[in-house]
Amino acid sequence: xxxxxxxxxxxxxxxxxxxxxxxxxxxxxxxxxxxxxxxxxxxxxxxxxxxxxxxxxxxxxxxxxxxxxxxxxxxxxxxxxxxxxxxxxxxxxxxxxxxxxxxxxxxxxxxxxxxxxxxxxxxxxxxxxxxxxxxxxxxxxxxxxxxxxxxxxxxxxxxxxxxxxxxxxxxxxxxxxxxxxxxxxxxxxxxxxxxxxxxxxxxxxxxxxxxxxxxxxx
Amino acid sequence: xxxxxxxxxxxxxxxxxxxxxxxxxxxxxxxxxxxxxxxxxxxxxxxxxxxxxxxxxxxxxxxxxxxxxxxxxxxxxxxxxxxxxxxxxxxxxxxxxxxxxxxxxxxxxxxxxxxxxxxxxxxxxxxxxxxxxxxxxxxxxxxxxxxxxxxxxxxxxxxxxxxxxxxxxxxxxxxxxxxxxxxxxxxxxxxxxxxxxxxxxxxxxxxxxxxxxxxxxxxxxxxxxxxxxxxxxxxxxxxxxxxxxxxxxxxxxxxxxxxxxxxxxxxxxxxxxxxxxxxxxxxxxxxxxxxxxxxxxxxxxxxxxxxxxxxxxxxxxxxxxxxxxxxxxxxxxxxxxxxxxxxxxxxxxxxxxxxxxxxxxxxxxxxxxxxxxxxxxxxxxxxxxxxxxxxxxxxxxxxxxxxxxxxxxxxxxxxxxxxxxxxxxxxxxxxxxxxxxxxxxxxxxxxxxxxxxxxxxxxxxxxxxxxxxxxxxxxxxxxxxxxxxxxxxxxxxxxxxxxxxxxxxxxxxxxxxxxxxxxxxxxxxxxxxxxxxxxxxxxxxxxxxxxxxxxxxxxxxxxxxxxxxxxxxxxxxxxxxxxxxxxxxxxxxxxxxxxxxxxxxxxxxxxxxxxxxxxxxxxxxxxxxxxxxxxxxxxxxxxxxxxxxxxxxxxxxxxxxxxxxxxxxxxxxxxxxxxxxxxxxxxxxxxxxxxxxxxxxxxxxxxxxxxxxxxxxxxxxxx
Numbered sequence: 038x039x040x041x042x043x044x045x046x047x048x049x050x051x052x053x054x055x056x057x058x059x060x061x062x063x064x065x066x067x068x069x070x071x072x073x074x075x076x077x078x079x080x081x082x083x084x085x086x087x088x089x090x091x092x093x094x095x096x097x098x099x100x101x102x103x104x105x106x107x108x109x110x111x112x113x114x115x116x117x118x119x120x121x122x123x124x125x126x127x128x129x130x131x132x133x134x135x136x137x138x139x140x141x142x143x144x145x146x147x148x149x150x151x152x153x154x155x156x157x158x159x160x161x162x163x164x165x166x167x168x169x170x171x172x173x174x175x176x177x178x179x180x181x182x183x184x185x186x187x188x189x190x191x192x193x194x195x196x197x198x199x200x201x202x203x204x205x206x207x208x209x210x211x212x213x214x215x216x217x218x219x220x221x222x223x224x225x226x227x228x229x230x231x232x233x234x235x236x237x238x239x240x241x242x243x244x245x246x247x248x249x250x251x252x253x254x255x
Numbered sequence: 256x257x258x259x260x261x262x263x264x265x266x267x268x269x270x271x272x273x274x275x276x277x278x279x280x281x282x283x284x285x286x287x288x289x290x291x292x293x294x295x296x297x298x299x300x301x302x303x304x305x306x307x308x309x310x311x312x313x314x315x316x317x318x319x320x321x322x323x324x325x326x327x328x329x330x331x332x333x334x335x336x337x338x339x340x341x342x343x344x345x346x347x348x349x350x351x352x353x354x355x356x357x358x359x360x361x362x363x364x365x366x367x368x369x370x371x372x373x374x375x376x377x378x379x380x381x382x383x384x385x386x387x388x389x390x391x392x393x394x395x396x397x398x399x400x401x402x403x404x405x406x407x408x409x410x411x412x413x414x415x416x417x418x419x420x421x422x423x424x425x426x427x428x429x430x431x432x433x434x435x436x437x438x439x440x441x442x443x444x445x446x447x448x449x450x451x452x453x454x455x456x457x458x459x460x461x462x463x464x465x466x467x468x469x470x471x472x473x474x475x476x477x478x479x480x481x482x483x484x485x486x487x488x489x490x491x492x493x494x495x496x497x498x499x500x501x502x503x504x505x506x507x508x509x510x511x512x513x514x515x516x517x518x519x520x521x522x523x524x525x526x527x528x529x530x531x532x533x534x535x536x537x538x539x540x541x542x543x544x545x546x547x548x549x550x551x552x553x554x555x556x557x558x559x560x561x562x563x564x565x566x567x568x569x570x571x572x573x574x575x576x577x578x579x580x581x582x583x584x585x586x587x588x589x590x591x592x593x594x595x596x597x598x599x600x601x602x603x604x605x606x607x608x609x610x611x612x613x614x615x616x617x618x619x620x621x622x623x624x625x626x627x628x629x630x631x632x633x634x635x636x637x638x639x640x641x642x643x644x645x646x647x648x649x650x651x652x653x654x655x656x657x658x659x660x661x662x663x664x665x666x667x668x669x670x671x672x673x674x675x676x677x678x679x680x681x682x683x684x685x686x687x688x689x690x691x692x693x694x695x696x697x698x699x700x701x702x703x704x705x706x707x708x709x710x711x712x713x714x715x716x717x718x719x720x721x722x723x724x725x726x727x728x729x730x731x732x733x734x735x736x737x738x739x740x741x742x743x744x745x746x747x748x749x750x751x752x753x754x755x756x757x758x759x760x761x762x763x764x765x766x767x768x769x770x771x772x773x774x775x776x777x778x779x780x781x782x783x784x785x786x787x788x789x790x791x792x793x794x795x796x797x798x799x800x801x802x803x804x805x806x807x808x809x810x811x812x813x814x815x816x817x818x819x820x821x822x823x824x825x826x827x828x829x830x831x832x833x834x835x836x837x838x839x840x841x842x843x844x845x846x847x848x849x850x851x852x853x854x855x856x857x858x859x860x861x862x863x864x865x866x867x868x869x870x871x872x873x874x875x876x877x878x879x880x881x882x883x884x885x886x887x888x889x890x891x892x893x894x895x896x897x898x899x900x901x902x903x904x905x906x907x908x909x910x911x912x913x914x915x916x917x918x919x920x921x922x923x924x925x926x927x928x929x930x931x932x933x934x935x936x937x938x939x940x941x942x943x944x945x946x947x948x949x950x951x952x953x954x955x956x957x958x959x960x961x962x963x964x965x966x967x968x969x970x971x972x973x974x
Contacts, residue, residue: 144772
């Protein structure tokens with residue numbers, strides 16, 4: 038079994054040294070090079086074309102996402118394992134979308150780095166257990182009306198559309214020249230008919246129906 | 256207008272003071288006392304006059320009653336005198352008749368011996384001065400004997416046939432009337448006739464001719480006042496005697512009124528005229544046994560009524576005086592009232608002046624300008640300070656006040672603020688309780704602007720009051736500047752705070768976090784080394800414990816850094832940071848949360864992103880604290896010129912009518928302050944954002960936030 042060729046990039050010398058020591062202790066991993074900046078890492082990877090690139094996504098000169106994107110472009114064969122301090126789920130999804138194959142928190146690195154490298158090198162996707170649930174895709178579009186749903190009345194539709202456009206009940210009431218209570222009633226009935234529960238549901242429903250298209254491009 | 260009111264008040268004050276007090280009272284009296292004393296005198300005079308009127312009227316009435324009483328007394332006195340006279344005359348006549356009857360019974364007439372009778376009669380006549388003569392006539396009326404003639408003289412028939420015939424017919428004595436001038440006596444006499452009956456046959460009729468003087472003397476001795484007129488009238492209505500006039504009256508017929516009265520009743524009272532034409536009131540009595548003689552006492556109406564007339568004059572005079580007094584009283588009262596009104600007017604004018612002066616001083620001290628917008632005329636009237644604040648042109652006219660056309664006034668207002676100002680004024684006029692309170696910028700002619708604040712209220716159109724809005728105008732430029740500075744400071748403070756948090760977070764992540772990572776890696780190496788060296792379990796356990804400790808530190812550092820400042824917000828932008836935050840919040844709190852983004856997730860200025868992120872954080876904290884919600888929706892909508900954020904929950908909600916927006920009532924009825932909301936408002940204020948809250952009990956709460964996006968190009972750097 039050939040050793041996995043790994044390129045390493047981290048701007049933090051202590052971490053870099055620690056990881057290096059860790060990897061050198063692992064017989065199945067061969068470290069092909071290391072870098073401390075994003076650009077250097079990019080160059081290193083292009084030059085050495087490792088199996089796996091273990092890269093801190095918070096390098097000072099190049100944002101992790103950008104690096105992942107460029108890497109996917111330049112060397113599609115190199116599998117990127119993002120090494121990060123960010124437990125924020127905000128980072129996980131975009132990184133995976135940008136082409137990263139693994140997401141490893143630095144605090145887990147001591148235990149799991151080698152396992153992660155192995156998994157990624159084997160063609161799998163490695164997610165740190167601490168963020169695994171955060172990487173799942175967002176919930177399915179709700180608000181698809183049940184097939185036997187009653188059609189929305191014009192008023193209900195109007196109220197739902199205005200609600201989705203961000204108007205308050207009072208504003209809708211003023212626009213339609215009805216009372217606030219009436220607006221609430223229309224909204225509740227309309228939402229009920231098409232199986233919507235929250236404002237976010239209504240917004241989503243409206244987007245799916247193209248009701249908000251007149252809002253124009255962002 | 257105010258100026259003229261002042262002038263009026265001042266001049267009227269000096270007029271009143273000068274006229275009333277200075278001349279009329281000694282100079283050493285305190286001026287303040289004078290009006291009071293004068294007022295007291297006026298009141299006293301009023302009381303006296305008011306009291307005099309009834310006294311006068313009562314006096315007049317009493318006088319009249321007394322006079323009336325006097326008249327009644329006089330009448331009664333007349334009646335009594337008449338009675339007395341009547342009695343005396345009657346008894347006198349009766350006595351004369353008795354004497355005559357006694358003579359008629361004389362023995363000398365038995366044979367008859369006329370010679371002897373003549374002598375006897377002569378003797379009797381001598382003792383009777385009133386008896387003018389005695390005559391004897393036979394039943395045919397021929398005189399047989401008359402003392403005025405010698406006994407053998409030839410005599411004519413007797414006069415006064417009426418009484419004679421009565422005696423012949425009745426055989427009873429009779430009193431004749433006043434007879435015509437007798438042929439023998441040459442005088443008017445009253446005949447007392449007595450029948451001379453012998454052997455049942457009437458032989459003669461004896462007549463005693465009485466001179467009326469006797470009757471008159473009775474009348475005169477009756478004791479009547481001098482101006483009373485006593486009259487005795489015979490049965491035929493001829494005057495027998497009279498206290499007034501001379502003997503020529505005797506035998507004349509009495510006045511028609513007298514005759515009528517006698518015919519009507521035997522005694523009584525009547526009004527009429529005397530022979531002289533004097534108005535009299537007469538009391539009369541008919542004499543018994545005198546064949547219809549009557550006694551009359553006439554009291555001149557003038558005498559009788561004089562006291563009554565006097566009393567009437569007195570009363571009339573009293574009435575007139577009362578009338579005059581009443582008129583005087585009325586005029587005094589009117590003057591008193593007028594005086595009081597004047598005093599009142601002066602007082603209120605003084606009070607008004609004082610109050611206006613105080614107001615003016617206050618307005619001046621507060622450095623306020625006054626303004627009045629006369630909507631009907633389209634004019635704005637203002638003070639000098641108002642002119643200066645707005646840098647309005649000096650009015651060219653000679654009018655006292657500063658007057659500008661509405662358009663002139665509006666031209667001095669910043670174009671962006673005009674609409675708001677006009678709308679506020681309109682609403683003030685349209686609605687009852689809508690005071691004007693508006694801040695606007697004045698455009699000064701040198702191009703600078705100045706923040707002003709106009710407050711005031713509307714005046715309903717009334718008589719002489721045009722529909723207008725009036726109030727004061729204040730310079731709020733320093734305050735506005737201070738506010739702007741404060742806002743700027745706050746923004747900078749907030750910015751510095753955020754920067755500091757960001758810096759610390761970065762430090763934790765990039766330095767401490769990395770070092771901890773290095774530590775943990777080093778510990779791992781150590782562990783591997785120890786493993787290879789087959790070190791004792793104790794040491795390896797210790798290393799594992801250190802590893803676990805290090806992992807914990809790493810986790811804590813990450814959490815602390817995230818809490819300080821989510822690096823995702825800087826690295827990935829608002830949308831992703833918010834989605835991530837919401838997800839972890841929902842997981843942590845057990846609330847389903849759904850973030851929807853509209854209009855793309857392009858990056859916004861860091862300040863706005865931070866504000867929006869923090870606002871949502873605060874809002875979610877509120878939801879967790881108060882709402883007891885199951886679902887929360889966060890909607891981010893990016894528009895060309897603003898970012899809209901809606902955070903809506905399906906929790907218990909509250910009634911914004913009863914709970915102030917910055918507080919809510921908990922189950923125990925206590926009002927809790929929504930510090931989170933005021934924090935949101937404050938934070939939004941720093942970026943010019945606004946918020947609105949919509950809620951109803953049981954229907955959840957929705958927070959609507961709008962943050963304007965400055966037109967500058969959005970941040971170009973990408974994640």
